[in-house]
Amino acid sequence: MSGVLATETASALATTLTPLQLDALEPLVPFVPLALFGVILLVGAAVSYALISFNRRLLERLGVPESVEGTAFERSVRRFGVSTVTILARLGGYLAFVVFVVLGLTTLGVDSVTAVWPAVAAFLPRLLVAAIVLVVGLIVGDKLGLLVDERLRGVKLPETGLVPSLVKWSTVYVAALIALAQVGVATTALVVLLAGYLASVIVLGAVAFRDLLASGSAGLYLLLTEPYAIGDRVRIGDVEGVVQEVDVFATHVESDEEVYLVPNRRALTDGVARKLD
Amino acid sequence: MMDSPDLVADIVTDVDEVFLFSPGQSLYDSFRAADERPVVVAPANDVGAESFVELPLSFRDVRDRIRFGVEGAMNAGITRTGETILAVLGVFDDGPDATVRVTVAESMQSGIYDLFVNSRAEPSVIRDVFEVSIELGQKGQKGNPVGALFVVGDAGKTMNNSRPLSYNPFEKSHVHVGDPIVDVMLKEFSRLDGAFVISDSGKIVSSYRYLEPSAEGVDIPKGLGARHMAAAAITRDTNAVAIVLSESDGLVRAFKSGELILKLDPEAY
Numbered sequence: 260m261s262g263v264l265a266t267e268t269a270s271a272l273a274t275t276l277t278p279l280q281l282d283a284l285e286p287l288v289p290f291v292p293l294a295l296f297g298v299i300l301l302v303g304a305a306v307s308y309a310l311i312s313f314n315r316r317l318l319e320r321l322g323v324p325e326s327v328e329g330t331a332f333e334r335s336v337r338r339f340g341v342s343t344v345t346i347l348a349r350l351g352g353y354l355a356f357v358v359f360v361v362l363g364l365t366t367l368g369v370d371s372v373t374a375v376w377p378a379v380a381a382f383l384p385r386l387l388v389a390a391i392v393l394v395v396g397l398i399v400g401d402k403l404g405l406l407v408d409e410r411l412r413g414v415k416l417p418e419t420g421l422v423p424s425l426v427k428w429s430t431v432y433v434a435a436l437i438a439l440a441q442v443g444v445a446t447t448a449l450v451v452l453l454a455g456y457l458a459s460v461i462v463l464g465a466v467a468f469r470d471l472l473a474s475g476s477a478g479l480y481l482l483l484t485e486p487y488a489i490g491d492r493v494r495i496g497d498v499e500g501v502v503q504e505v506d507v508f509a510t511h512v513e514s515d516e517e518v519y520l521v522p523n524r525r526a527l528t529d530g531v532a533r534k535l536d
Numbered sequence: 537m538m539d540s541p542d543l544v545a546d547i548v549t550d551v552d553e554v555f556l557f558s559p560g561q562s563l564y565d566s567f568r569a570a571d572e573r574p575v576v577v578a579p580a581n582d583v584g585a586e587s588f589v590e591l592p593l594s595f596r597d598v599r600d601r602i603r604f605g606v607e608g609a610m611n612a613g614i615t616r617t618g619e620t621i622l623a624v625l626g627v628f629d630d631g632p633d634a635t636v637r638v639t640v641a642e643s644m645q646s647g648i649y650d651l652f653v654n655s656r657a658e659p660s661v662i663r664d665v666f667e668v669s670i671e672l673g674q675k676g677q678k679g680n681p682v683g684a685l686f687v688v689g690d691a692g693k694t695m696n697n698s699r700p701l702s703y704n705p706f707e708k709s710h711v712h713v714g715d716p717i718v719d720v721m722l723k724e725f726s727r728l729d730g731a732f733v734i735s736d737s738g739k740i741v742s743s744y745r746y747l748e749p750s751a752e753g754v755d756i757p758k759g760l761g762a763r764h765m766a767a768a769a770i771t772r773d774t775n776a777v778a779i780v781l782s783e784s785d786g787l788v789r790a791f792k793s794g795e796l797i798l799k800l801d802p803e804a805y
Contacts, residue, residue, distance in 0.1 A: 482710060485707075485708050488707070488741070489691045489692055489695060489733075489735055489739070489741045490691065490692050490694070490695025490696055490733075490741070492696075501692035501693065501696060502692055503690070503691060503692040503735065503736065504691075504735050504736055504737055504739075506737065511736075513692055513693075
Protein backbone atom coordinates (compact mmCIF):
# COMPACT_ATOMS: atom_id res chain seq x y z
CA MET A 260 0.00 0.00 0.00
CA SER A 261 2.76 2.40 0.97
CA GLY A 262 4.63 1.57 -2.17
CA VAL A 263 1.60 2.41 -4.26
CA LEU A 264 1.12 5.64 -2.38
CA ALA A 265 4.79 6.57 -2.80
CA THR A 266 4.69 5.86 -6.52
CA GLU A 267 1.52 7.84 -6.85
CA THR A 268 3.09 10.74 -5.01
CA ALA A 269 6.15 10.46 -7.21
CA SER A 270 4.09 10.42 -10.41
CA ALA A 271 2.03 13.34 -9.09
CA LEU A 272 5.28 15.18 -8.52
CA ALA A 273 6.47 14.20 -11.96
CA THR A 274 3.51 15.80 -13.71
CA THR A 275 4.06 19.12 -11.99
CA LEU A 276 7.86 19.22 -12.09
CA THR A 277 10.14 19.45 -15.09
CA PRO A 278 12.39 16.40 -15.83
CA LEU A 279 15.44 18.37 -14.66
CA GLN A 280 14.02 18.95 -11.19
CA LEU A 281 12.78 15.36 -11.09
CA ASP A 282 16.33 14.12 -11.53
CA ALA A 283 17.51 16.22 -8.59
CA LEU A 284 14.69 14.89 -6.39
CA GLU A 285 15.31 11.24 -7.31
CA PRO A 286 17.25 10.27 -4.12
CA LEU A 287 14.53 11.80 -1.92
CA VAL A 288 11.71 9.52 -3.14
CA PRO A 289 12.11 6.82 -0.44
CA PHE A 290 11.70 9.51 2.24
CA VAL A 291 8.38 10.84 0.91
CA PRO A 292 6.18 8.47 3.00
CA LEU A 293 8.17 9.31 6.15
CA ALA A 294 7.78 13.03 5.48
CA LEU A 295 4.09 12.49 4.87
CA PHE A 296 3.84 10.65 8.19
CA GLY A 297 5.57 13.55 9.94
CA VAL A 298 3.23 16.09 8.34
CA ILE A 299 0.19 14.02 9.33
CA LEU A 300 1.47 13.79 12.91
CA LEU A 301 2.02 17.56 13.02
CA VAL A 302 -1.44 18.27 11.62
CA GLY A 303 -2.88 15.74 14.08
CA ALA A 304 -1.16 17.44 17.01
CA ALA A 305 -2.42 20.84 15.88
CA VAL A 306 -5.98 19.57 15.36
CA SER A 307 -6.10 17.80 18.71
CA TYR A 308 -4.67 20.84 20.48
CA ALA A 309 -7.26 23.09 18.82
CA LEU A 310 -9.99 20.57 19.67
CA ILE A 311 -8.93 20.47 23.33
CA SER A 312 -8.96 24.23 23.73
CA PHE A 313 -12.27 24.50 21.81
CA ASN A 314 -13.83 21.81 24.02
CA ARG A 315 -12.55 23.50 27.12
CA ARG A 316 -14.01 26.86 26.15
CA LEU A 317 -17.29 25.22 25.15
CA LEU A 318 -17.55 23.40 28.48
CA GLU A 319 -16.67 26.54 30.41
CA ARG A 320 -19.25 28.53 28.46
CA LEU A 321 -21.84 25.87 29.29
CA GLY A 322 -21.12 26.42 32.98
CA VAL A 323 -19.72 22.93 33.60
CA PRO A 324 -17.05 24.07 36.13
CA GLU A 325 -19.71 25.62 38.40
CA SER A 326 -22.07 22.66 38.16
CA VAL A 327 -19.43 20.04 38.99
CA GLU A 328 -18.07 22.12 41.88
CA GLY A 329 -18.01 20.15 45.11
CA THR A 330 -18.87 16.73 43.66
CA ALA A 331 -16.85 13.74 44.80
CA PHE A 332 -15.65 13.07 41.24
CA GLU A 333 -14.28 16.59 40.83
CA ARG A 334 -12.57 16.38 44.21
CA SER A 335 -10.91 13.03 43.46
CA VAL A 336 -9.62 14.10 40.03
CA ARG A 337 -8.36 17.35 41.58
CA ARG A 338 -6.08 15.22 43.69
CA PHE A 339 -4.38 14.10 40.45
CA GLY A 340 -3.95 17.72 39.40
CA VAL A 341 -6.64 17.75 36.70
CA SER A 342 -10.25 18.84 36.59
CA THR A 343 -13.42 17.39 35.11
CA VAL A 344 -13.35 19.97 32.34
CA THR A 345 -9.76 19.07 31.45
CA ILE A 346 -10.58 15.37 31.30
CA LEU A 347 -13.65 15.85 29.11
CA ALA A 348 -11.84 18.31 26.83
CA ARG A 349 -8.80 16.08 26.45
CA LEU A 350 -10.79 12.92 25.69
CA GLY A 351 -11.89 14.27 22.31
CA GLY A 352 -8.50 15.77 21.56
CA TYR A 353 -6.54 12.60 22.31
CA LEU A 354 -8.95 10.52 20.28
CA ALA A 355 -8.44 12.82 17.29
CA PHE A 356 -4.67 12.44 17.71
CA VAL A 357 -4.92 8.65 17.82
CA VAL A 358 -6.92 8.74 14.58
CA PHE A 359 -4.17 10.81 12.95
CA VAL A 360 -1.44 8.47 14.20
CA VAL A 361 -3.27 5.47 12.73
CA LEU A 362 -3.75 7.38 9.48
CA GLY A 363 -0.04 8.17 9.43
CA LEU A 364 0.89 4.54 10.08
CA THR A 365 -1.22 3.41 7.12
CA THR A 366 0.75 5.73 4.86
CA LEU A 367 3.93 4.13 6.20
CA GLY A 368 2.43 0.78 5.26
CA VAL A 369 2.58 -0.98 8.62
CA ASP A 370 0.42 -3.93 7.60
CA SER A 371 -0.81 -4.90 11.05
CA VAL A 372 -2.22 -1.38 11.54
CA THR A 373 -3.80 -1.38 8.12
CA ALA A 374 -5.56 -4.66 8.89
CA VAL A 375 -7.12 -3.55 12.18
CA TRP A 376 -7.81 0.01 11.05
CA PRO A 377 -11.51 -0.43 10.10
CA ALA A 378 -12.23 -2.13 13.43
CA VAL A 379 -10.39 0.59 15.37
CA ALA A 380 -12.17 3.32 13.41
CA ALA A 381 -15.51 1.82 14.35
CA PHE A 382 -14.56 1.21 17.99
CA LEU A 383 -12.90 4.51 18.95
CA PRO A 384 -16.03 6.74 18.87
CA ARG A 385 -17.89 4.18 21.00
CA LEU A 386 -15.05 4.17 23.51
CA LEU A 387 -15.23 7.96 23.61
CA VAL A 388 -18.99 7.94 24.17
CA ALA A 389 -18.59 5.29 26.87
CA ALA A 390 -15.97 7.38 28.69
CA ILE A 391 -18.10 10.53 28.48
CA VAL A 392 -21.21 8.67 29.68
CA LEU A 393 -19.25 7.28 32.62
CA VAL A 394 -17.88 10.70 33.65
CA VAL A 395 -21.25 12.42 33.22
CA GLY A 396 -22.96 9.58 35.12
CA LEU A 397 -20.54 9.92 38.04
CA ILE A 398 -21.05 13.69 38.18
CA VAL A 399 -24.84 13.56 37.83
CA GLY A 400 -24.98 10.83 40.48
CA ASP A 401 -22.92 12.97 42.84
CA LYS A 402 -25.10 15.99 42.15
CA LEU A 403 -28.35 14.12 42.69
CA GLY A 404 -26.99 12.65 45.92
CA LEU A 405 -26.04 16.11 47.20
CA LEU A 406 -29.41 17.54 46.17
CA VAL A 407 -31.39 14.83 47.97
CA ASP A 408 -29.07 15.15 50.97
CA GLU A 409 -29.74 18.90 51.21
CA ARG A 410 -33.47 18.33 50.89
CA LEU A 411 -33.41 15.79 53.70
CA ARG A 412 -31.17 17.85 55.96
CA GLY A 413 -34.23 19.52 57.54
CA VAL A 414 -35.52 16.09 58.55
CA LYS A 415 -33.54 15.20 61.64
CA LEU A 416 -33.78 11.47 61.09
CA PRO A 417 -30.45 9.63 60.82
CA GLU A 418 -32.00 6.81 58.75
CA THR A 419 -32.57 9.17 55.81
CA GLY A 420 -28.79 9.19 55.29
CA LEU A 421 -29.27 6.04 53.21
CA VAL A 422 -31.42 7.72 50.56
CA PRO A 423 -28.83 10.10 49.00
CA SER A 424 -26.25 7.34 48.48
CA LEU A 425 -28.95 5.05 47.07
CA VAL A 426 -29.89 7.73 44.54
CA LYS A 427 -26.24 8.37 43.71
CA TRP A 428 -25.23 4.76 43.13
CA SER A 429 -28.39 3.97 41.15
CA THR A 430 -27.46 6.77 38.75
CA VAL A 431 -23.85 5.59 38.51
CA TYR A 432 -25.05 2.03 37.93
CA VAL A 433 -27.22 3.08 35.01
CA ALA A 434 -24.36 5.17 33.56
CA ALA A 435 -21.94 2.25 33.87
CA LEU A 436 -24.48 0.00 32.18
CA ILE A 437 -24.80 2.37 29.22
CA ALA A 438 -21.01 2.71 29.00
CA LEU A 439 -20.50 -1.07 29.03
CA ALA A 440 -23.20 -1.56 26.39
CA GLN A 441 -21.42 1.06 24.25
CA VAL A 442 -18.14 -0.86 24.22
CA GLY A 443 -19.99 -4.10 23.56
CA VAL A 444 -19.68 -5.96 26.86
CA ALA A 445 -22.52 -8.41 27.54
CA THR A 446 -24.76 -6.59 30.02
CA THR A 447 -27.92 -8.69 29.94
CA ALA A 448 -27.52 -9.92 33.51
CA LEU A 449 -26.96 -6.36 34.76
CA VAL A 450 -30.02 -5.12 32.85
CA VAL A 451 -32.14 -7.84 34.45
CA LEU A 452 -30.80 -6.78 37.85
CA LEU A 453 -31.69 -3.15 37.10
CA ALA A 454 -35.18 -4.12 35.94
CA GLY A 455 -35.77 -6.10 39.13
CA TYR A 456 -34.53 -3.22 41.25
CA LEU A 457 -36.69 -0.65 39.42
CA ALA A 458 -39.75 -2.87 39.59
CA SER A 459 -39.35 -3.34 43.33
CA VAL A 460 -38.88 0.42 43.84
CA ILE A 461 -42.02 1.18 41.82
CA VAL A 462 -44.14 -1.49 43.52
CA LEU A 463 -42.97 -0.51 47.01
CA GLY A 464 -43.44 3.18 46.18
CA ALA A 465 -46.93 2.61 44.84
CA VAL A 466 -47.90 0.67 47.95
CA ALA A 467 -46.25 3.09 50.40
CA PHE A 468 -47.37 6.34 48.78
CA ARG A 469 -50.81 5.23 47.60
CA ASP A 470 -52.70 7.47 50.02
CA LEU A 471 -50.32 10.40 49.59
CA LEU A 472 -50.58 10.22 45.81
CA ALA A 473 -54.38 10.04 45.90
CA SER A 474 -54.52 12.96 48.34
CA GLY A 475 -51.95 14.90 46.36
CA SER A 476 -53.85 14.68 43.09
CA ALA A 477 -57.09 15.55 44.88
CA GLY A 478 -55.23 18.45 46.53
CA LEU A 479 -54.14 19.78 43.15
CA TYR A 480 -57.77 19.85 42.07
CA LEU A 481 -58.82 21.58 45.29
CA LEU A 482 -56.07 24.21 45.01
CA LEU A 483 -56.82 24.96 41.38
CA THR A 484 -60.59 25.17 41.56
CA GLU A 485 -60.90 26.18 45.22
CA PRO A 486 -64.41 24.79 45.80
CA TYR A 487 -64.03 25.85 49.43
CA ALA A 488 -61.67 28.48 50.85
CA ILE A 489 -60.18 29.33 54.21
CA GLY A 490 -62.94 30.59 56.48
CA ASP A 491 -65.73 28.54 54.91
CA ARG A 492 -67.89 26.31 57.09
CA VAL A 493 -67.77 22.81 55.61
CA ARG A 494 -68.66 19.20 56.30
CA ILE A 495 -66.38 16.53 54.87
CA GLY A 496 -67.69 13.07 55.70
CA ASP A 497 -68.52 13.22 59.38
CA VAL A 498 -66.12 16.09 60.09
CA GLU A 499 -67.63 19.54 60.42
CA GLY A 500 -66.03 22.92 61.05
CA VAL A 501 -64.26 25.98 59.68
CA VAL A 502 -61.52 25.50 57.07
CA GLN A 503 -58.24 26.81 58.46
CA GLU A 504 -55.78 25.66 55.84
CA VAL A 505 -55.75 23.82 52.51
CA ASP A 506 -52.49 22.33 51.34
CA VAL A 507 -51.64 19.72 48.74
CA PHE A 508 -52.21 16.69 50.95
CA ALA A 509 -54.67 17.72 53.64
CA THR A 510 -57.35 20.19 54.67
CA HIS A 511 -57.33 21.48 58.25
CA VAL A 512 -60.88 21.73 59.52
CA GLU A 513 -61.40 23.24 62.95
CA SER A 514 -64.46 22.74 65.10
CA ASP A 515 -64.98 24.42 68.44
CA GLU A 516 -62.65 22.11 70.31
CA GLU A 517 -60.70 20.13 67.72
CA VAL A 518 -58.66 20.54 64.56
CA TYR A 519 -59.14 17.72 62.06
CA LEU A 520 -56.54 16.92 59.47
CA VAL A 521 -58.68 15.60 56.62
CA PRO A 522 -56.79 13.87 53.77
CA ASN A 523 -57.77 15.59 50.54
CA ARG A 524 -58.87 12.38 48.86
CA ARG A 525 -61.70 12.23 51.42
CA ALA A 526 -62.97 15.53 50.00
CA LEU A 527 -63.40 13.83 46.63
CA THR A 528 -64.62 10.41 47.82
CA ASP A 529 -66.97 11.62 50.54
CA GLY A 530 -67.88 14.97 48.98
CA VAL A 531 -67.86 18.34 50.65
CA ALA A 532 -70.86 20.18 52.03
CA ARG A 533 -70.34 23.92 52.31
CA LYS A 534 -72.58 25.70 54.78
CA LEU A 535 -74.27 28.82 53.45
CA ASP A 536 -73.85 31.90 55.56
CA MET B 537 -7.37 54.84 79.93
CA MET B 538 -8.67 52.81 82.82
CA ASP B 539 -5.96 51.20 84.89
CA SER B 540 -8.19 49.44 87.36
CA PRO B 541 -10.85 47.37 85.59
CA ASP B 542 -11.68 45.93 89.02
CA LEU B 543 -13.82 48.99 89.64
CA VAL B 544 -16.46 47.68 87.21
CA ALA B 545 -15.71 43.99 87.73
CA ASP B 546 -18.83 43.46 89.82
CA ILE B 547 -20.85 43.78 86.62
CA VAL B 548 -19.42 40.54 85.31
CA THR B 549 -18.85 38.56 88.52
CA ASP B 550 -21.31 36.21 90.19
CA VAL B 551 -23.54 35.48 87.24
CA ASP B 552 -25.45 32.22 86.82
CA GLU B 553 -25.56 32.15 83.08
CA VAL B 554 -23.79 33.86 80.19
CA PHE B 555 -25.80 34.69 77.06
CA LEU B 556 -23.84 35.22 73.86
CA PHE B 557 -25.84 37.06 71.21
CA SER B 558 -24.78 36.10 67.66
CA PRO B 559 -21.22 35.16 68.70
CA GLY B 560 -18.48 34.27 66.25
CA GLN B 561 -17.10 30.75 66.29
CA SER B 562 -13.85 31.86 67.94
CA LEU B 563 -15.65 33.63 70.79
CA TYR B 564 -17.83 30.60 71.46
CA ASP B 565 -14.86 28.25 71.25
CA SER B 566 -12.86 30.30 73.72
CA PHE B 567 -15.80 30.13 76.14
CA ARG B 568 -15.99 26.37 75.68
CA ALA B 569 -12.23 26.07 76.14
CA ALA B 570 -12.60 27.84 79.49
CA ASP B 571 -15.19 25.17 80.39
CA GLU B 572 -18.07 27.63 80.37
CA ARG B 573 -21.45 26.68 78.98
CA PRO B 574 -22.85 29.86 77.47
CA VAL B 575 -26.35 30.14 76.04
CA VAL B 576 -26.20 31.22 72.40
CA VAL B 577 -28.95 33.46 71.01
CA ALA B 578 -28.59 33.80 67.25
CA PRO B 579 -30.53 33.47 63.99
CA ALA B 580 -28.97 30.04 63.44
CA ASN B 581 -26.92 27.67 65.56
CA ASP B 582 -23.76 28.02 63.48
CA VAL B 583 -21.42 27.50 66.42
CA GLY B 584 -22.99 24.21 67.48
CA ALA B 585 -24.00 25.35 70.94
CA GLU B 586 -25.77 23.01 73.36
CA SER B 587 -28.08 25.71 74.71
CA PHE B 588 -29.48 27.67 71.82
CA VAL B 589 -32.32 30.14 71.37
CA GLU B 590 -33.28 31.00 67.82
CA LEU B 591 -33.53 34.72 67.17
CA PRO B 592 -36.12 35.25 64.42
CA LEU B 593 -35.52 38.97 63.99
CA SER B 594 -32.39 40.99 64.72
CA PHE B 595 -34.07 43.25 67.25
CA ARG B 596 -32.38 46.66 67.14
CA ASP B 597 -33.68 47.51 70.58
CA VAL B 598 -31.21 45.91 72.97
CA ARG B 599 -33.86 45.39 75.62
CA ASP B 600 -36.12 43.53 73.18
CA ARG B 601 -33.23 41.33 72.12
CA ILE B 602 -32.30 40.43 75.71
CA ARG B 603 -35.95 39.88 76.66
CA PHE B 604 -36.37 37.54 73.73
CA GLY B 605 -33.26 35.57 74.65
CA VAL B 606 -34.16 35.33 78.33
CA GLU B 607 -37.75 34.35 77.62
CA GLY B 608 -36.60 31.72 75.18
CA ALA B 609 -34.14 30.33 77.73
CA MET B 610 -36.82 30.30 80.45
CA ASN B 611 -39.14 28.49 78.08
CA ALA B 612 -36.49 25.86 77.44
CA GLY B 613 -35.84 25.52 81.18
CA ILE B 614 -32.29 26.89 80.97
CA THR B 615 -32.84 29.83 83.32
CA ARG B 616 -35.25 30.51 86.15
CA THR B 617 -36.64 33.59 87.84
CA GLY B 618 -34.16 35.13 90.27
CA GLU B 619 -31.03 34.07 88.41
CA THR B 620 -28.54 36.64 87.24
CA ILE B 621 -27.42 36.55 83.67
CA LEU B 622 -24.76 38.35 81.70
CA ALA B 623 -25.61 39.23 78.12
CA VAL B 624 -22.72 39.73 75.68
CA LEU B 625 -24.06 41.48 72.61
CA GLY B 626 -23.50 44.06 69.91
CA VAL B 627 -25.10 47.46 70.47
CA PHE B 628 -23.44 49.61 67.81
CA ASP B 629 -21.93 46.89 65.67
CA ASP B 630 -23.06 43.39 64.85
CA GLY B 631 -20.10 41.95 66.74
CA PRO B 632 -20.23 41.82 70.55
CA ASP B 633 -19.28 45.19 72.06
CA ALA B 634 -21.25 45.32 75.32
CA THR B 635 -22.04 43.31 78.41
CA VAL B 636 -25.33 43.76 80.22
CA ARG B 637 -26.10 42.33 83.65
CA VAL B 638 -29.72 41.35 84.12
CA THR B 639 -31.60 39.67 86.93
CA VAL B 640 -34.35 37.48 85.56
CA ALA B 641 -37.68 38.60 86.96
CA GLU B 642 -41.27 37.69 86.26
CA SER B 643 -41.76 41.17 84.82
CA MET B 644 -39.30 40.35 82.03
CA GLN B 645 -41.94 38.09 80.49
CA SER B 646 -43.12 40.64 77.98
CA GLY B 647 -44.34 37.93 75.62
CA ILE B 648 -41.97 38.63 72.73
CA TYR B 649 -40.77 35.04 72.61
CA ASP B 650 -44.30 33.80 73.11
CA LEU B 651 -45.43 36.01 70.20
CA PHE B 652 -43.11 34.25 67.79
CA VAL B 653 -42.94 30.72 69.08
CA ASN B 654 -46.26 29.99 70.76
CA SER B 655 -48.61 31.61 68.28
CA ARG B 656 -50.82 29.64 65.93
CA ALA B 657 -48.86 30.71 62.88
CA GLU B 658 -45.40 29.30 62.33
CA PRO B 659 -42.50 31.44 63.68
CA SER B 660 -41.07 31.87 60.19
CA VAL B 661 -44.41 33.24 58.95
CA ILE B 662 -44.56 35.81 61.75
CA ARG B 663 -40.97 36.78 61.00
CA ASP B 664 -41.78 37.18 57.31
CA VAL B 665 -44.76 39.41 58.08
CA PHE B 666 -42.57 41.54 60.34
CA GLU B 667 -40.03 41.87 57.55
CA VAL B 668 -42.73 42.85 55.06
CA SER B 669 -44.11 45.49 57.45
CA ILE B 670 -40.65 46.86 58.21
CA GLU B 671 -39.87 47.12 54.51
CA LEU B 672 -43.20 48.78 53.83
CA GLY B 673 -42.51 51.23 56.66
CA GLN B 674 -39.12 52.11 55.20
CA LYS B 675 -40.32 52.57 51.65
CA GLY B 676 -43.77 54.07 52.08
CA GLN B 677 -45.50 55.05 48.90
CA LYS B 678 -43.74 57.74 46.87
CA GLY B 679 -42.16 58.95 50.09
CA ASN B 680 -45.47 59.25 51.88
CA PRO B 681 -45.99 57.13 54.97
CA VAL B 682 -48.44 54.26 54.59
CA GLY B 683 -50.29 52.09 57.04
CA ALA B 684 -51.05 48.40 56.93
CA LEU B 685 -52.67 45.75 59.09
CA PHE B 686 -51.79 42.06 58.90
CA VAL B 687 -53.75 39.46 60.84
CA VAL B 688 -51.63 36.32 61.04
CA GLY B 689 -52.89 32.84 61.94
CA ASP B 690 -56.32 31.46 62.80
CA ALA B 691 -57.42 32.65 59.37
CA GLY B 692 -60.68 30.67 59.40
CA LYS B 693 -61.95 32.44 62.49
CA THR B 694 -60.64 35.81 61.34
CA MET B 695 -62.49 35.44 58.04
CA ASN B 696 -65.67 34.72 59.98
CA ASN B 697 -65.09 37.82 62.10
CA SER B 698 -64.69 40.14 59.15
CA ARG B 699 -66.36 41.06 55.88
CA PRO B 700 -65.00 41.99 52.46
CA LEU B 701 -64.75 45.65 51.52
CA SER B 702 -64.37 44.76 47.85
CA TYR B 703 -63.37 41.84 45.66
CA ASN B 704 -60.55 39.84 47.17
CA PRO B 705 -57.45 40.28 44.97
CA PHE B 706 -55.94 37.12 46.46
CA GLU B 707 -58.85 34.84 45.61
CA LYS B 708 -57.63 31.64 43.96
CA SER B 709 -54.05 32.82 44.29
CA HIS B 710 -51.50 30.89 46.28
CA VAL B 711 -49.12 33.58 47.41
CA HIS B 712 -47.25 33.08 50.67
CA VAL B 713 -45.64 35.89 52.65
CA GLY B 714 -42.13 34.49 52.25
CA ASP B 715 -42.38 34.34 48.44
CA PRO B 716 -40.10 36.67 46.45
CA ILE B 717 -43.15 37.98 44.57
CA VAL B 718 -44.40 39.58 47.79
CA ASP B 719 -41.51 42.05 47.67
CA VAL B 720 -42.68 43.14 44.23
CA MET B 721 -46.27 43.43 45.45
CA LEU B 722 -45.29 45.59 48.43
CA LYS B 723 -46.07 48.84 46.67
CA GLU B 724 -49.47 47.57 45.63
CA PHE B 725 -50.10 46.40 49.17
CA SER B 726 -49.94 49.89 50.55
CA ARG B 727 -52.72 51.06 48.25
CA LEU B 728 -55.19 48.52 49.58
CA ASP B 729 -57.40 49.50 52.45
CA GLY B 730 -58.53 47.13 55.16
CA ALA B 731 -56.70 44.17 56.68
CA PHE B 732 -54.63 41.37 55.21
CA VAL B 733 -55.53 37.93 56.47
CA ILE B 734 -52.68 35.42 56.52
CA SER B 735 -53.09 31.73 57.35
CA ASP B 736 -51.03 29.62 59.78
CA SER B 737 -48.77 28.44 56.98
CA GLY B 738 -48.28 31.95 55.57
CA LYS B 739 -50.76 31.96 52.69
CA ILE B 740 -52.21 35.38 52.01
CA VAL B 741 -55.89 34.51 52.22
CA SER B 742 -57.42 37.89 51.60
CA SER B 743 -56.94 41.62 51.64
CA TYR B 744 -59.60 44.36 51.74
CA ARG B 745 -61.08 42.81 54.88
CA TYR B 746 -63.05 44.93 57.26
CA LEU B 747 -62.54 43.48 60.74
CA GLU B 748 -65.64 43.25 62.91
CA PRO B 749 -64.51 42.18 66.37
CA SER B 750 -66.16 43.54 69.47
CA ALA B 751 -63.78 46.21 70.69
CA GLU B 752 -65.46 46.43 74.07
CA GLY B 753 -62.94 46.55 76.88
CA VAL B 754 -59.87 46.50 74.64
CA ASP B 755 -57.19 48.58 76.27
CA ILE B 756 -54.48 49.98 74.02
CA PRO B 757 -52.29 53.04 74.55
CA LYS B 758 -54.13 56.29 73.99
CA GLY B 759 -53.42 58.07 70.75
CA LEU B 760 -53.45 55.01 68.53
CA GLY B 761 -56.11 55.03 65.82
CA ALA B 762 -58.88 52.81 64.59
CA ARG B 763 -56.48 50.46 62.79
CA HIS B 764 -54.69 49.59 66.01
CA MET B 765 -57.95 49.27 67.89
CA ALA B 766 -59.24 46.81 65.29
CA ALA B 767 -55.94 44.89 65.42
CA ALA B 768 -55.99 44.59 69.21
CA ALA B 769 -59.64 43.59 69.25
CA ILE B 770 -59.34 40.86 66.58
CA THR B 771 -56.49 39.20 68.49
CA ARG B 772 -58.68 39.04 71.55
CA ASP B 773 -61.57 37.42 69.70
CA THR B 774 -59.38 34.94 67.80
CA ASN B 775 -56.04 33.19 68.31
CA ALA B 776 -54.44 35.37 65.67
CA VAL B 777 -51.53 37.78 65.99
CA ALA B 778 -51.91 41.25 64.48
CA ILE B 779 -48.98 43.22 63.08
CA VAL B 780 -49.70 46.86 62.32
CA LEU B 781 -47.72 49.50 60.48
CA SER B 782 -48.84 52.88 61.72
CA GLU B 783 -49.45 55.58 59.14
CA SER B 784 -49.05 58.41 61.66
CA ASP B 785 -45.86 57.51 63.54
CA GLY B 786 -44.39 54.91 61.18
CA LEU B 787 -43.86 52.26 63.87
CA VAL B 788 -44.60 48.56 63.58
CA ARG B 789 -46.60 47.18 66.49
CA ALA B 790 -47.59 43.61 67.27
CA PHE B 791 -50.66 42.59 69.22
CA LYS B 792 -51.58 39.28 70.77
CA SER B 793 -54.57 38.43 72.97
CA GLY B 794 -55.64 42.06 72.78
CA GLU B 795 -52.40 43.41 74.16
CA LEU B 796 -49.53 45.38 72.66
CA ILE B 797 -46.51 43.08 72.81
CA LEU B 798 -43.81 44.63 70.67
CA LYS B 799 -43.01 47.96 69.08
CA LEU B 800 -40.34 48.33 66.38
CA ASP B 801 -39.04 51.29 64.43
CA PRO B 802 -38.59 50.32 60.76
CA GLU B 803 -35.99 53.05 60.29
CA ALA B 804 -33.64 51.23 62.70
CA TYR B 805 -33.43 48.15 60.43
